[in-house]
Amino acid sequence: MSTDVLTPAPPATPLRRLGTAGVFLVALAATVLVSAVHVTQGTSSVGALDLLALPFGGDDEAARVLLASRLPRLLAGVCVGVALGAAGALLQAVARNAMASPDTLAVSSGAYAAVAAAAAFGLTLPVPLSGGLALLGGLAAAALVLALSAGGRTGTTRLILAGSATALALSSLTNLLMILFEEETTGLFAWGSGSLVQSDLDAVTQLGPLIAVALAAAVLAGPRLDILGLGDDTATVLGVKVRRLRLWLTLLAVLLSAAAVTIAGPIGFVGLCAPVIVRLLPSSVPGLHRHRVLVPLSGLAGVLVVLGSDIALRAVLGAQAGVEVPPGVVTTVLGAAVMIWLARRYRDAGPTRRPPAVRTGATRSRAAFLVVVAVLAALLAGAIVLGLLGGDRWLLMGDVANWLQGRSGRALTFVLDQRWPRVGASVLAGAALAVAGAAVQAVCRNPLAEPGMLGVTAGAGVAAVSLLTFVPLAGVWTMSAVAGGGALVAFAVVYGLAWRGGLSSDRLVLIGVGVQAACTSATVLVIVLSDPWNTAKALTWLSGSTYGRVPVQLIPVALALVLTVPLLTWLRRDLDLLSLDEDTPRVLGVPLEPVRLAALACAVLLTATAVSAVGVIGFVGLVAPHAARAMIGAHHVRLIPVAALLGAVLVSLADTLGRTVIAPAQVPAGLVTALIGTPYFVWLLWRARARREA
Template sequence: MITAVEAPATPLRRLGVAGAFLVTLAVITALAALHLTQGTSDTDLFALDDQAMNVLVASRLPRLLAAVSVGLALGAAGALLQSVARNPLASPDTLAVSNGAYLAVVLAATFGLSLPAFLAGGLSFLGGLAAAALVLALSAGGRTGTTRLILAGSATALALQSMTTLLMILFQEENTGLFAWGSGSLVQSDLGGVIQMAPVVVVAIGAAVALGNRLDIAGLGDDTAMVLGVNVRRLRLTVIVLAVMLSAAAVTVAGPIGFIGLCAPVIVRLLARRLPELSRHRALVPLSALAGVVILLASDIALRFVLGARAGVDVPPGVVTAMLGAGVLMWLARRHRDAGPTRQPPAVRTADPGRAAFGVILLSGTALLIGAVVLGLLGGDTWLLLGDVANWLQGRTGKALTYVLDQRWPRVAAAVLAGAALAVSGAAFQAVSRNPLAEPGVLGITAGAGAAAVAMLTLVPMAGIAVVSGAAGLGALAAFALVYLLAWRGGLSSDRLVLMGIGAHALFSAVTVLIIVKSDPWNTAKALTWLSGSTYGRVPGQLLPVAVALALFLPLALWLRRDLDLLALDEDTPRVLGVPLEPVRLLALGGAVLLTSTAVSAVGVVGFVGLVAPHAARALVGGRHVRLLPAAAVLGAVLVSLADTLGRTVIAPAQVPAGLVTALLGTPYFVWLLWRSRAGRP
């Protein structure tokens, strides 16, 4: 007779589910007591005189209760979204729910609407629900692969963030202070928002717990759940609505605090390995909510402990949670293996024209580029004529026109060079990663370069062009090294590389926000313009690094064209044909990083050019890199040049940064690619 061997009685198993909840509540109580002692005043809260009571009621208690309600909401929302998507990387952030809710709040502020918390929460709910619906539709509910889910969420989040940033730049007075709040702020003027949102949080969590048994059954698979009487489609819709309600409530109270919805359920699921009863949703959802409170309270305490009490006002705790969440995302990505449809070529019919046809296409693109350059010289807050440009080239214009064109041509040249550099960089990244949706922004390279450049501009305001460019280059190299080394695990996985890059992007973006709000939290227009990509105020010296990088790497990439063609196929073919895989990969990635860093130093952070231009070039001239690279360079230059001209003219004399225009133009194309390939179609 064979007897079952009992699992070892670990301390967690001895505690049981009730013990786990009691320990978590005890930790929250201790953190709350410590949280109340922190602040900008030296009031002794243990001696409750009138002054201490005023400080407690007016400042510290609202901040504490806001942290508790937001932590509960985001922790539970993350657990629900991970369950409904059956994906450990689903959260209010990766599904762009927080971005949609934040955009709704900024829209209300832009139009001068001062809404009570409950109505603002309803508006946030609609924004978050629309974002979640789009992301889940693009990723087929998140079940076709983690990489597809994260890429769809990242694209949607970038589009919503671009719209939000555009509103904040154009309507600075109406949106004053919303930049820091956009990273999550627990500063509360009173208890009104918390009191109005608390019932929403409690009811939504209660409803989620009531659905716990059905969620457990749905986790067995759609067919099994339907046999057992569970309407999976209705359950999924209900859970998504509850998760968005919770996320919207959190955004209404404290802004979009990042990654708590990712980290809290991950911690509970790790504990469930030792105590399997925690994997049941009636325990998983409420314990994830409590874990969210622990994470947010600990982050807020650590922020004020390290940076001082004043940092609790200036620096949003969402920056700390974003850094923590980026680490968790990268840890999960390192453990993840995904062979989803994003490995397949994009759903774009690639042409294979002959040599003559390729020449015609390239000449047409060059003519279009010349036209874009001329339009860029003519357009702006002051429209010029071709004769004015001709006279300027001959040195025969007056002071006014000479000044205008002397200011304008470096901007046009910067847009052209940066667009070409980002396009070539994107083509190299796509070949090396064998992921048609990869680009410098997705891989975190631009965020690393931007963080380093902003740090240099902030710490050394008088830094010269060479110093800023060098800082951006070092930041890009640091981001590249981090992503590449962490993605390497017995080989370079395409999916792992992309997920690592998205984690690095979140990390460096949080560092950038920290630098900005810590140095000058109220002067965000300059930082927003830089982070949105702008050619404003460019000087000829800033063009030299980009031009040199292009002159060095483009011939090198063309020399490696056959190796890149083979590298884009699979891991084995290049080895069989004798291609030195790692040296070629490092050369290609190193050159792409050089191009990205110099482009960022010239025009700031411009997104989606490295995705859109190579795809458009591939559709026109095919996938062979001898044709793809020059075509992508020309199309990238055209795209950024036209975006810059459009941004300078559409609302002149005000200006829209070129990066926002490219993001708003590139996101629909990216969404279309995901939609076309959502079923893995070639």
Template sequence: MSQVSTLPRVTPPASPAPAAGRLTVVFTVAVALTVAVAVVHLTQGTSAVNAVDLLRLALGGDDPGAAQVLVGSRLPRLLAGLTVGVALGFAGAALQSLARNPLASPDTLAVNAGAHLAVVAAAAVGLNLPALPAGVAAFAGGLAAAGLVLLLSAGGSSGPTRLILAGSATALALSSLTTLLMLLFEESTVGLFAWGNGSLVQGDLSTVAQLAPVVALGVAGCLLIGGRLDLLALGDDTASVLGLDVRRTRLMVTLLAVGLSAAAVTVAGPVGFVGLCAPVIARLLSRWVPGLHRHRILLPLSGIAGAFIVLGSDVVLRATLGGEAGVDIPTGVATTVFGAAILVWLARRQRDSGPTRRPPAARPNAGRSRTRLGLVLTICAAATAGALVLGMLAGDTWLLTGDVVNWLQGRSGVAYTFVLDQRYPRVGAALLAGAALAIAGTTVQAVCRNPLAEPGILGITAGAGVGAVSLLTFVPLAGIWTMSTVAGGAALLTFALVYGLAWRGGLSSDRLVLIGVGVSAAGLALITFIIVRSDPWNTAKALTWLSGSTYGRTAGQLLPVAIALLVLTPVVVLARRDLDLLSLDDDTPRVLGVRLERTRLIALAGAALLTSTAVSAIGVIGFVGLVAPHLARALVGGRHARVLPVAALLGALLVSLADTLGRTVIAPAQIPAGLVTALVGTPYFVWLLWRSRTHKAATG
């Protein structure tokens, strides 16, 4: 049983008088720290107004310039931070109690992603919504996302891994839709990239003034049902016996938490992981302060902690990088890095909770016939070849097969030669990157013994992205091999970090996935920071890279991926028997003479290198390493001798079709291939979660 899959049950304090004294001390210290941070926050900014000027103004001095700066810029930013922090603190604590899972939060339940999508969609269609209508739209989007994630994760009670994976997949799909809208409607959504990462920049007090009452009502509602949450913590059956309407209570908590999260998103965009960190910090204090676990005490303390985290992150950000950084760099970048550290810490405290190891579609005994395998390989190879031909023909300029034949023979005209010279590196990059990601995903799933794992979820993709984006930003003239080397080195370092953090007297697959998700979130936040810091107005560059695109690929960029496939694929194929054993348990490989840790290390390192070369060639692409192995196992069974070639072909086919579709549907505009794979892969992933959920319920 996981140490973090459930929250501690409510127990009465042993001594009320000392407990009251400790609670008073805790709240006094928390409020004092928050006030101190707020005072420091007011002194920071881009203008020359300093603490002395503000103090003179507070004592009745007449300084119109200082007053204008205070009212027009600094006070709105401070109040926005307080509003967002309190809202997310309350929302996170309520969601954790609802799911009885300390990893539940507006981020992990995709509430923020759903609310963000709703606001961007309104802007994309030209609706300039005031704060309150925008909040209603954000509420609808957040509620739909939270409902889906809770449904797929059995309300969060099935363990932290399933909750995180369901939330991550849903958030990725919603973020892909959001990114697509921002790319297609760049003029209508200008400025929403930084806001989409949690920015406290406010033009005036109007937004905070309209939504602060909404947050106050949500806070009051949470406090009113605090007693019901105490009963709910005892378990559904016990709470029902004690007269609690469990279903109604869960509905009320969900509505209140989503409403608070939507209000926070409307004010400042999705400020990452505050709703996770604030309640965790508050609950940690309950070990030393009896009575703190009661929700009418826990909820306000979580709100204060949330305000402290938001304002503290903003203070540290501007103190480190200067006042101008507060305008360009979203505060959510800093809170996401901090929250990722909290997620990693929580993951390290948990034991393997034994998730569903094999999805219903992955029947190990299916497809034993060599004839079936040959037929599947033939069909997949033909489909991949067809995707190659289609990729060469389709685009903003449609060609005929005869044009391609003439080009291959050097007899095509200047116009067609130019088109095909630009197109074939893109088609090749998609095919090679897809195959590399599929083989890497197959390896990762076998080693982790988790059918829902993939290189992106383990942070390898984000690590390679950090290396590649850093090189593109700081050394724009770097060559292809330098790019691949840096991306590969960053991926290996990220893999080493995740593996080292996950190791605790052995490697737990659940712990590896949770830590990978945390490191991946931190990596994506760093990518955003680098891009926004270096070129804040070029959001198209950021969105295109983060979405995975073959745009502007050259023939030389195909070589690292091709070499990685030629070198590492035979290694993985030779280790196919070991992968079969690793996917079973820890004991069987040891009994049969497999050096478990060395094999794991080599396999994951190979997966990291394959992923890094794919990222350097095509950018950050998700779900290929998840979907392709699953489809392969569904077609030919679970033996890796059969899965690997089929998965490689399916991965190449998936990315190639996604790239062609993205180049063709709205030509001459383009949709990055990564967005298409996310939109295609997410429904499949949701189906896998639902199947494994129902399968577990049927066999449990």
């Protein structure tokens, strides 16, 4: 008997017996089946039997419905699915990062912003020019994100943060255009989440061949992509021109994404889901995960995701939902789930992992701290006065003095009675968001974290918008309670999913971004299903507006500050230790989990009340604590008041600027803070990259 040890053969799974060609055939068969089901759905009474009778001389009405409505929608779904699936596979290969996609790299947001800008300025462009404009927008966004994240190879968190910040800035710009040019951009809001509704076959017939050529070029580059996956140095030794290859592949991916946006708008996260689905197939199938096979299979998986989401949407909500509700809502929720799964799988390094600590900055003397506080207090007083004076009608200091003494006329009294609650709301909300950001950054030990990127703001937003839409006469306290409940649920989900043997800063941020995307899609769903009046109100409210504030709406934010600031000040030493590392607080006897939960609960309460008062305002919780830390150091006994003053000044000035720059029209304060905060955030990322490369 031979004593040799034989290596067992891989198990003969059904997919292994099929081989690569068999897997392709199964995927094609699934695509055909899903397409057949898709074409039977619609708002008309034409059903499957009517369509089957067409080759045998069926009803002319069925033929008209098929050619005018259902076939264009089906072909749009096929083109978009193929383009986004292949683009996601290419971007993940270029960045060597499983979370790279047209959405996380802000490619879709850039393309959408370019198309929206053309519509806002009244330009009616043919499909090729519209596609070229989308290509330029997507290329600019992708170039910025990849530059900030060093091509995505320095870490998933940096890539996602850079992409999220860029996408937020571009979304803010797009929302601003839609608010200022409401008539010209009618219908763009729902289209901004991806719509397969097509009036004809022009877009599909003109961009379909372009997608096919780009896909063929990507397949031909498959072998070099496999070599690139071995590392830049190895690929260079094997004769691959890495820089040129990466540039051309990025261009191909952006071209595919721009074509998809031109056809159907930005359908979210298909480019993330499709390659992941293919990679979940058994690796025992020979050659299945080589890029020559992976890229086209990802395209087919993208078709299944897009068409399957559209089928599920109309099956659950009815045929009319296919017209009103963008299928991108469903794909974004699916993509958020995939992103959370990837974060839990790839970012988990157990309790020994040490997230990057918050940089403390230089600790200033007590005199310097008092000077900073005095200067900021003076700036805040000036911002409040400017807010009272500025608007569509500029006032004088004497007018304000007469109003305070009760000696102003009826018209002046009416103006100032409208303005002071807006000024108060902006000051209180800015302070609340800044303090919340300081707490979140201490717990996460990450200076780039903020409540919005942990899903808290989006959770409060979806709850508040739902109440605003379905119970428009709800009171202030009800709004605050519902917003607080939404923020609390989002926080509980993020914290629970991020906890795996310890709290990982990176995992917390990545899961928070996924939950934020899911909540944003839920908000879009509520808006597009509601009546136009609530839609317009919710659009402005989602951009962070102080319009129409009344004094009673200031009370919840003020109470939240009164309750949380003393508690966080009492926990100041524990927060200082939490900002250092994981071990030092344990050695010194700090009860980690109670302190973390208390700090994050304060952040949730502050964020929820701020959202209920002024809507969704981004970047304040990031910029204000970071700037305060640079001014006076990281000791929270000083950081909290300085951050609160900075946040109040920032939001107050943003609100005043939005009310005056294009008066009588108004720019919501949230859009101004996003456009101001994004360059600062970009600078932080760039400085962090330069510091790492030094």
